[in-house]
Structure formats: structure tokens, C-alpha cells
Amino acid sequence: MKQINSQSNISATVIWLILVALTLATWRIGEAGMVGKSAMLLLLFIAMIKSQMVANYFMALRHTRLIWRGIMFGYFVIVGGLIALAYLRSLA
Amino acid sequence: MEAQSPFTTLIEISNYQSTTGKKNLPGDFALWIFIFAEMLVFGVLFVAYAFTRAYHVELFNESQLTLSRTSGAINTLVLITSSYFVVNGVSAIKQGLSKQCGYWLIGAFLLGGIFIIIKILEFHAKYAADISMSTNAFYMFYLSLTFFHFMHVLMGMIILAFIIFKVLNDGYSAKDYVGVETGASFWHMVDFLWIILFPLVYIIR
Amino acid sequence: MKYTSQAVAKPYFIAAIALFLGQILFGLIMGLQYVVGDFLFPAIPFNVARMVHTNLLIVWLLFGFMGASYYLIPEESETELFSPKLAITTFWVFLAAGAITVLGYLLVPYASLAKWTGNDLLNTMGREFLEQPLPTKVGIVLVALSWLFNITMTMLKGRKTAISLILTLGMLGLAVFFLFSFYNPVNLVKDKFYWWWVVHLWVEGVWELILGAMLAFVLIKVTGVDREVIEKWLYVIITMTLVTGIIGTGHHYYWIGTPAYWQWWGSIFSALEPIPFFMMTVFAFNMVNKRRREHPNKAAVLWALGTSVVAFLGAGVWGFLHTLAPINYYAHGTQLTAAHGHLAFYGAYALVVITMISYAMPILRGRAANPERAQIMEMWSFWLMTVSMFFIALLLTGAGVVQIWLQRISTTPMSFMAVQDSISIFYWAREAAGVVFLIGLLLYIGSFFVKGESRAIE
Numbered sequence: 001m002k003q004i005n006s007q008s009n010i011s012a013t014v015i016w017l018i019l020v021a022l023t024l025a026t027w028r029i030g031e032a033g034m035v036g037k038s039a040m041l042l043l044l045f046i047a048m049i050k051s052q053m054v055a056n057y058f059m060a061l062r063h064t065r066l067i068w069r070g071i072m073f074g075y076f077v078i079v080g081g082l083i084a085l086a087y088l089r090s091l092a
Numbered sequence: 093m094e095a096q097s098p099f100t101t102l103i104e105i106s107n108y109q110s111t112t113g114k115k116n117l118p119g120d121f122a123l124w125i126f127i128f129a130e131m132l133v134f135g136v137l138f139v140a141y142a143f144t145r146a147y148h149v150e151l152f153n154e155s156q157l158t159l160s161r162t163s164g165a166i167n168t169l170v171l172i173t174s175s176y177f178v179v180n181g182v183s184a185i186k187q188g189l190s191k192q193c194g195y196w197l198i199g200a201f202l203l204g205g206i207f208i209i210i211k212i213l214e215f216h217a218k219y220a221a222d223i224s225m226s227t228n229a230f231y232m233f234y235l236s237l238t239f240f241h242f243m244h245v246l247m248g249m250i251i252l253a254f255i256i257f258k259v260l261n262d263g264y265s266a267k268d269y270v271g272v273e274t275g276a277s278f279w280h281m282v283d284f285l286w287i288i289l290f291p292l293v294y295i296i297r
Numbered sequence: 298m299k300y301t302s303q304a305v306a307k308p309y310f311i312a313a314i315a316l317f318l319g320q321i322l323f324g325l326i327m328g329l330q331y332v333v334g335d336f337l338f339p340a341i342p343f344n345v346a347r348m349v350h351t352n353l354l355i356v357w358l359l360f361g362f363m364g365a366s367y368y369l370i371p372e373e374s375e376t377e378l379f380s381p382k383l384a385i386t387t388f389w390v391f392l393a394a395g396a397i398t399v400l401g402y403l404l405v406p407y408a409s410l411a412k413w414t415g416n417d418l419l420n421t422m423g424r425e426f427l428e429q430p431l432p433t434k435v436g437i438v439l440v441a442l443s444w445l446f447n448i449t450m451t452m453l454k455g456r457k458t459a460i461s462l463i464l465t466l467g468m469l470g471l472a473v474f475f476l477f478s479f480y481n482p483v484n485l486v487k488d489k490f491y492w493w494w495v496v497h498l499w500v501e502g503v504w505e506l507i508l509g510a511m512l513a514f515v516l517i518k519v520t521g522v523d524r525e526v527i528e529k530w531l532y533v534i535i536t537m538t539l540v541t542g543i544i545g546t547g548h549h550y551y552w553i554g555t556p557a558y559w560q561w562w563g564s565i566f567s568a569l570e571p572i573p574f575f576m577m578t579v580f581a582f583n584m585v586n587k588r589r590r591e592h593p594n595k596a597a598v599l600w601a602l603g604t605s606v607v608a609f610l611g612a613g614v615w616g617f618l619h620t621l622a623p624i625n626y627y628a629h630g631t632q633l634t635a636a637h638g639h640l641a642f643y644g645a646y647a648l649v650v651i652t653m654i655s656y657a658m659p660i661l662r663g664r665a666a667n668p669e670r671a672q673i674m675e676m677w678s679f680w681l682m683t684v685s686m687f688f689i690a691l692l693l694t695g696a697g698v699v700q701i702w703l704q705r706i707s708t709t710p711m712s713f714m715a716v717q718d719s720i721s722i723f724y725w726a727r728e729a730a731g732v733v734f735l736i737g738l739l740l741y742i743g744s745f746f747v748k749g750e751s752r753a754i755e
Contacts (some may be wrong), residue, residue: 009179009180009183012176012179012180012183013176015176016172016173016175016176016179019172019287020169020172020173023165023168023169023172024165026165026168026290026291026295027161027162027165027295029295030161030165030291030294030295031161035297039296040296040297043291043295043296044291044292044296046291047287047288047290047291047292048288050287051284051287051288054172054175054280054283054284054287055280055284057179058175058176058178058179058280058283059118059277059280059281059284060118061117063115064115064116064117064118065116068117071128075131075135078135079135079138079139079288082139082142082143083138083139083142083292085142086139086142086143086145086146087142087145087146087296089146090145090146090149120529122529122530122532122533123533125533125576126533126536126537129537129569129572132569133565133566133569136565136568137565140561140565225556225558226556226557226558232557232558232561233561236558236561236562
């Protein structure tokens with residue numbers, strides 16, 4: 001029992017560090033003033049990956065039924081997809 | 093009289109205890125309905141932002157530059173870290189360590205306070221520059237989204253405060269920690285939404 | 298009846314049903330005036346009939362809420378009512394004030410009524426739904442305060458439950474927001490802005506707390522499901538209601554001169570208002586399915602389930618139909634609004650009051666439930682009223698869609714009155730549905746007089 005918990009603490013720490021790194025990357029890209037299709041898609045992708053990590057690891061949805069992760073993943077696809085679509089339209 | 097519900101499936105899903113070792117949602121299911129509804133609200137606002145921007149690209153790009161990306165990024169780190177603290181708090185209470193759980197949650201609460209302070213400074217700067225929701229479409233969305241999220245941070249902090257109080261009075265244990273998980277889920281949602289909000293409104297152009 | 302002071306609810310319930318009947322009669326008069334313009338003119342002009350129809354609705358619902366809370370609060374608090382005498386006095390004052398006001402509407406020209414009742418002192422009259430003369434408005438405030446006082450004092454000396462807390466909170470909100478009816482700024486935008494603080498924040502805000510509390514109470518009683526489960530749902534539903542409902546006020550601020558961001562705020566938040574109603578439907582059915590006892594009052598269960606479904610459809614779905622700003626641009630103030638108004642008020646508020654009456658009245662008369670024949674009559678009246686109200690809503694929706702098309706979308710738009718002529722067929726059919734509704738209501742009233750064997754209270 002103890003061991004499982006310390007394991008999940010370690011994985012939470014790893015996730016936390018990844019999230020911090022991705023946040024700093026996002027900030028750097030913003031400061032560098034990168035624009036255009038690929039920068040937009042990259043940033044959006046990073047944001048959505050981060051949110052999925054929070055859902056799966058912090059909210060611990062990866063241990064739950066598929067439907068709950070499905071809802072979160074659906075959010076990723078629909079909200080992320082629609083935002084991307086709107087931005088691509090403005091670039092076209 | 094027989095009440096046949098067309099909604100029974102939905103309820104069954106919520107009460108589902110799997111045979112395959114999969115767990116229920118952490119915390120109280122009623123709060124999860126609330127979390128999903130909140131995500132929907134923000135989702136609609138995010139998409140509305142993106143499509144409105146498509147019609148006013150110049151205006152959005154120009155106004156976006158007036159935001160402080162650095163304070164937005166710091167706030168992201170603050171929320172991510174406080175979420176991480178909450179994860180540790182939950183795993184502490186699962187081992188029956190009330191004190192440790194309380195300390196982790198106090199840490200998360202204080203980080204929430206830092207978020208609030210930074211946000212107020214940001215709002216103040218915009219207010220001082222005479223910017224309001226009627227200034228233009230970008231600021232309308234910026235102020236609406238961040239203010240609405242701000243209220244959720246406050247709400248989350250109130251919930252955390254209640255839990256901290258209870259956990260330090262030994263109100264939870266290794267067997268009964270649903271309340272902690274419920275509050276934790278709400279706090280993670282606040283983090284989840286900001287993680288999307290920050291790049292969308294502050295950075296992506 | 299557990300506490301003798303609960304008996305004060307009885308006169309309130311009787312008055313509520315009597316005024317409900319009055320409301321329906323005036324509804325039928327107006328419905329006919331839609332197609333036969335000079336019917337009963339000049340005795341009862343259309344504007345007067347409309348005023349009486351809507352004001353009676355509010356007053357009978359208030360009677361119902363008050364009666365319900367005088368029944369519910371002692372039982373929840375497990376103590377006698379703080380002051381039954383005050384409750385009875387309040388009843389007579391409210392009834393007399395209501396009757397005099399309606400007589401004033403009917404017998405005196407509105408302008409003279411305004412002059413005689415001190416509208417020059419404080420100008421509050423002449424606004425839709427807030428037509429009441431100044432003394433009546435003050436009276437409503439006093440009645441609400443006396444009610445709130447009595448209930449709060451009862452709760453303070455007894456057990457405090459989530460249901461009684463939410464009910465009291467709803468009543469407090471009702472009293473507070475009514476105060477905005479005294480604020481009548483000259484600026485028309487401001488006038489409308491705050492007018493909605495009474496109208497919208499009542500029906501899409503604080504009244505929903507009262508609705509939720511009453512429904513939860515009846516469900517606990519008839520299903521025997523654990524209080525904790527029901528209270529948890531109640532909290533979640535109420536929170537969602539307030540978040541969506543309060544900001545959702547914005548759906549009235551699209552075209553009245555308020556800032557443009559209301560189009561976003563109003564659209565998004567009010568579009569989510571159906572969610573708490575949907576949750577209420579899920580909640581009610583779920584509780585009934587999980588019931589731990591077979592309550593002898595089957596009719597009350599039917600009314601309760603009916604409330605949750607029709608409220609969702611009338612308030613939720615029909616509201617959503619025209620709540621988004623781009624749609625509302627065309628649909629604003631058409632018969633679509635009337636369709637929504639009818640089904641929502643019936644489903645959310647008329648039905649919940651009847652649910653409460655149907656549950657409490659037999660107990661107040663010394664039995665657990667009415668005789669079977671009376672219950673069957675009640676069920677018939679439920680179906681007659683509900684189905685006919687659906688027809689009213691559908692017909693008005695049809696009328697509204699044609700109206701929008703002919704008057705606002707068509708390349709050769711017609712004038713308002715010409716359009717009204719061309720949709721008269723909808724109005725005739727609506728009037729017929731109204732007659733069926735009246736029959737249903739009369740059947741309901743009749744069910745109170747059915748004699749027969751009934752089970753005593755366990």
C-alpha cells in the first residue's frame with residue numbers, strides 16, 4: 001500500500017515537472033513573438049496535452065472508467081479542434 | 093404507478109462499481125456533474141473567443157500585446173504547483189496522515205492567494221488604463237473569461253479552506269476521504285481551465 | 298399532520314386554487330379577445346384582462362408558496378410554527394389586498410387608480426407585471442416580511458435542514474428583489490434594466506430555490522430515500538441554477554440599450570439554464586425509482602414527476618429556443634415568448650404548488666392520502682391540464698414562427714395587425730385548448746369533494 005502511494009507521488013512529481021517545463025516553453029514561444037500556423041498549432045497542442053495530463057494524473061481519471069477519460073478526451077478534440085479551425089480560417 | 097425513467101442509464105453509470113478494477117470518479121459524483129457543466133461553459137467561451145477573433149484578427153493581435161504574458165505564465169506555474177500540492181494532500185489522507193494532508197492543502201491555498209493577488213494587479217492595470225468590457229471585443233472576452241475564472245479560484249479556495257479546517261480537526265481518515273477528493277477535483281478543474289485559457293488569450297496569435 | 302400549527306397552510310392552499318381558477322377564466326377571456334377583439338368591451342378591455350390574468354398568477358403562486366412553507370417548515374424544523382396567529386392575519390391581509398387590487402383593476406380606469414393611490418408620490422405603476430398600486434406594493438412587502446419573519450423564527454428554534462434553509466433563502470431573495478419594483482428611473486434603459494431584477498431574478502433565480510426545496514421535500518416524503526442523497530442533489534441543482542440564472546439575466550439585455558457584452562454573457566449563460574432543470578428531472582425520476590416505500594398518495598408522486606419534466610421542457614427547452622442573441626433578434630417579444638411563458642410557469646411553478654397541495658391537503662384533512670377515486674380524478678386532471686398546456690405552447694410556438702416569418706424575415710414584411718389576422722387559426726385552437734385546461738382544473742377542484750374510503754395516517 002505504502003509503496004503504491006509513493007509510486008503515485010513520484011509519477012505526480014514527474015507530471016508536475018513536465019507541466020512546469022511546458023508552461024515555460026509556452027511562455028518562451030510567446031516572448032519570442034512566434035506567429036503563424038505551426039506556432040499556433042504547437043501552442044494549442046501543448047495546452048491541450050497539459051490539460052489532459054491534469055485530467056488523467058492529477059484528477060486521477062486514468063484509473064476510472066473509459067467514459068470519463070472519454071469525456072475529457074472529447075473536450076480535447078472538440079474544443080481544441082474548433083479553436084484550431086477558427087484560427088486556421090483567419091490565416092487562410 | 094410505475095415511474096420509468098429514460099435517464100436510468102445515466103444514473104447507473106454514476107453508481108457503477110466495476111468488476112474490472114476500474115474506479116468511480118474521485119469524490120462525490122454530484123460535484124462531477126457540476127465540473128462537467130463548468131467545463132462546458134468555459135468550452136463555449138473558448139470557442140466563441142476563437143471565432144470572434146477570426147473576424148477581428150488585427151484588433152485581437154494588437155490588444156493581446158497589452159497583456160502581461162509573464163504574469164500569466166507565473167500564474168500558470170502557481171496553479172500547476174498548487175494542484176500538485178493537492179495531489180500530495182490527497183495521497184497523504186489516503187494513508188491517514190491528516191496533518192501532512194492539512195499542510196499540503198494549506199500550501200495549495202496560499203498559492204491560490206498568490207494567484208488572486210497577481211490577478212488583481214493585472215485587473216488594476218487594465219482598470220487604470222481605462223479598459224473595460226465595452227472597449228473592444230478582445231477585452232470583453234479577456235475580462236469576462238479571466239474574471240469568471242477568478243471567481244472559480246475564489247470558490248475553490250473557500251472549498252479548500254473548509255477541507256483544511258476539517259482535516260486538521262481529524263474530520264477525515266484513511267477510510268473516509270471523499271470530501272478531500274471532491275474538493276481536490278474542483279481545484280484541479282480550476283487548474284485545467286486556466287491551462288487552456290492562458291495560452292489562448294495571452295499567447296496564441 | 299405532525300404539528301397542529303401546520304393547519305394554517307389550509308386557507309392558503311384554498312385561496313391559491315380559487316385564484317388559479319380566476320386566472321384561467323381571465324385567460325380564456327383574453328384568449329377570445331385575441332380573435333374577437335371587442336368581446337366584453339368596454340367592460341373588460343384586453344389590457345385589463347391581461348393585467349388580471351398575470352397578476353392573479355403571481356398572487357396565487359405566492360399564496361401557494363406561503364401555504365407550502367407554513368406546512369413544510371414546522372415539519373422540517375420539528376417544532377410548531379413560531380406564530381400561527383401572525384400567519385392567519387397575514388393571510389387575510391393578503392387576500393383582502395389582492396381582492397381590492399383586482400377589483401380596482403376591473404372597476405376603475407387605470408389612470409384614476411394611479412391618481413387615487415398615490416402614484417404621484419412615488420411613481421411605480423404602469424409597468425408590465427408591476428402594475429399594482431403603491432399601497433398594494435407596500436402590502437406585498439409587509440406580507441413577505443411577516444412570512445419571512447415567521448418562517449425564520451420557526452427555523453431558528455428547531456432543526457435546521459438544507460431544505461428549510463434553501464426555502465428561506467428563496468423567500469429572502471423574493472422579498473429583496475421585489476424592492477426593485479419601487480425603483481422607477483426616468484431613463485427607460487435603466488427602468489427596464491432593474492425591472493428584470495424583479496421579473497427575471499424572481500422566476501429564473503430565487504423562485505427556483507423555493508421550487509427545488511418544495512420538490513425535494515415532497516420527494517423525501519413520498520419515496521423515503523435518504524435525506525442526505527436528496528439534499529446533495531438539491532445543493533448541486535441550486536448552485537447551477539444560480540450561476541446560470543443570475544448571469545442569464547443578460548438574455549433580456551440584448552436590445553434595450555445596455556452594453557454589447559450582454560449579448561455574449563446572456564447567450565452563453567442562459568443557454569445553460571436548461572442543465573439544472575434537466576438535473577432536476579434526472580433527480581426526481583431517480584429518487585422515485587429508488588423509493589423505499591409505496592406512499593399511498595400516488596397522485597402526489599405523479600404531480601411531482603410532472604413538475605420535473607414539464608419544468609425542463611417549458612423553462613429549459615422552450616426558453617433555449619429563443620435565448621441566443623442572433624435568434625432572439627428575430628424572435629424577441631413574439632408569440633414564442635408567450636409559448637415559453639405559459640409552459641414554463643405551468644411546469645415549474647403551477648405544478649410544484651399543486652404537488653405540494655396534493656401531498657399536504659389530505660394530511661391536513663386527517664388522512665394519509667385521498668380515496669382512490671379522488672386520486673384517479675386528480676390524475677385525469679393532471680393529464681388534461683398538462684396535455685392542453687402543451688397544445689397551448691405548441692400552438693403559440695406555431696403562431697410565433699409564422700409571425701416571425703411574415704413580419705420580420707419575409708422580403709415583403711407585413712404589419713403587426715395584418716399578421717395577427719393571418720394567424721388567427723392558431724389563436725382559435727389555443728382557445729379550445731384553454732377550455733380543456735379549464736375542464737382539467739375543474740376536475741381537480743372536484744377531486745376535493747369526492748367521498749370514499751381513505752387510509753388513515755400511519
